[in-house]
Amino acid sequence: MSDTILETQGLTKEFRGFLAVQGVNLTIRRGTIHGLIGPNGAGKTTCFNLLTKFLIPTRGKITYDGRDITNMKPAEVARLGLVRSFQISAVFPHLTVLENVRVALQRARGSSFDFWRSDSVLKQFDGRARELLADVGLTEYAELQAGSLPYGRKRALEIATTLALEPTMMLLDEPTAGMTHEDVDRIVTLIKRVSKGRTVLLVEHNLKVVEGLCDNITVLARGEVLAEGDYMAVSRNPDVQAAYLGTDPASVGVPESAAHG
Ligand SMILES: Nc1ncnc2c1ncn2[C@@H]1O[C@H](COP(=O)(O)OP(=O)(O)OP(=O)(O)O)[C@@H](O)[C@H]1O
Numbered sequence: 001m002s003d004t005i006l007e008t009q010g011l012t013k014e015f016r017g018f019l020a021v022q023g024v025n026l027t028i029r030r031g032t033i034h035g036l037i038g039p040n041g042a043g044k045t046t047c048f049n050l051l052t053k054f055l056i057p058t059r060g061k062i063t064y065d066g067r068d069i070t071n072m073k074p075a076e077v078a079r080l081g082l083v084r085s086f087q088i089s090a091v092f093p094h095l096t097v098l099e100n101v102r103v104a105l106q107r108a109r110g111s112s113f114d115f116w117r118s119d120s121v122l123k124q125f126d127g128r129a130r131e132l133l134a135d136v137g138l139t140e141y142a143e144l145q146a147g148s149l150p151y152g153r154k155r156a157l158e159i160a161t162t163l164a165l166e167p168t169m170m171l172l173d174e175p176t177a178g179m180t181h182e183d184v185d186r187i188v189t190l191i192k193r194v195s196k197g198r199t200v201l202l203v204e205h206n207l208k209v210v211e212g213l214c215d216n217i218t219v220l221a222r223g224e225v226l227a228e229g230d231y232m233a234v235s236r237n238p239d240v241q242a243a244y245l246g247t248d249p250a251s252v253g254v255p256e257s258a259a260h261g
Pocket residue numbers: 015018019020038039040041042043044045046047
């Protein structure tokens with residue numbers, strides 16, 4: 001088994017002549033948590049959507065687990081174990097938390113949205129659904145309507161529904177966006193826990209989160225790779241510091257002395 005699970009070569013996305021992502025070469029090592037960061041408009045979301053197959057690249061190649069997935073559809077790559085976290089909008093607000101995970105398990109088994117199935121058939125998924133809820137710390141919320149969950153708990157539910165697909169590699173888009181400090185800490189712990197035995201790629205704005213979670217980081221700026229390495233290496237890189245200029249140096253974790261010359 002190769003050490004590299006996901007690789008891109010010359011990944012490029014052009015929107016009507018504008019290069020949102022250009023010539024990006026990514027190498028993501030199996031079993032690591034990899035962060036994709038960069039200032040606003042750097043191309044992170046576009047890159048994420050290319051990797052999850054929600055956008056088709058203009059040029060370049062994406063290889064996952066030794067296979068060329070450049071022209072595959074999201075559902076096809078999900079079957080290969082490369083799974084994007086569901087968006088909150090994919091949580092069914094009127095179903096309970098448990099039912100939401102059950103639906104995700106049904107989808108994973110290919111039984112799709114057969115809501116008309118008998119209760120006894122559905123209940124066979126309950127054991128696994130409760131295990132997943134325990135994994136993400138939602139046991140006590142199992143019978144609540146998903147719509148009434150606090151925001152941070154909804155994101156945890158989103159992770160549980162992603163785990164239902166038994167991903168080998170999870171792609172998380174800003175898992176801590178809009179969260180309170182407490183929720184951020186909880187989600188960081190949760191991501192660490194569920195990353196065991198998996199590979200995780202996350203796009204993240206909160207650099208403290210990146211520092212605490214990521215083994216490797218790719219910094220994008222203006223659609224290109226600006227720097228790569230562990231947190232210490234990229235936060236000390238002068239190009240990265242310059243790209244983040246105008247933001248508080250402390251927010252990139254740049255030591256005061258380095259930030260001021
Ligand atoms: N569908 C689109 N059509 C045209 N331009 C786009 C499209 N999607 C993104 N862009 C442009 O591509 C560039 C990169 O955008 P992208 O959203 O990928 O950056 P980002 O790093 O995720 O930014 P942010 O941190 O602000 O979310 C931006 O200049 C954006 O305006």
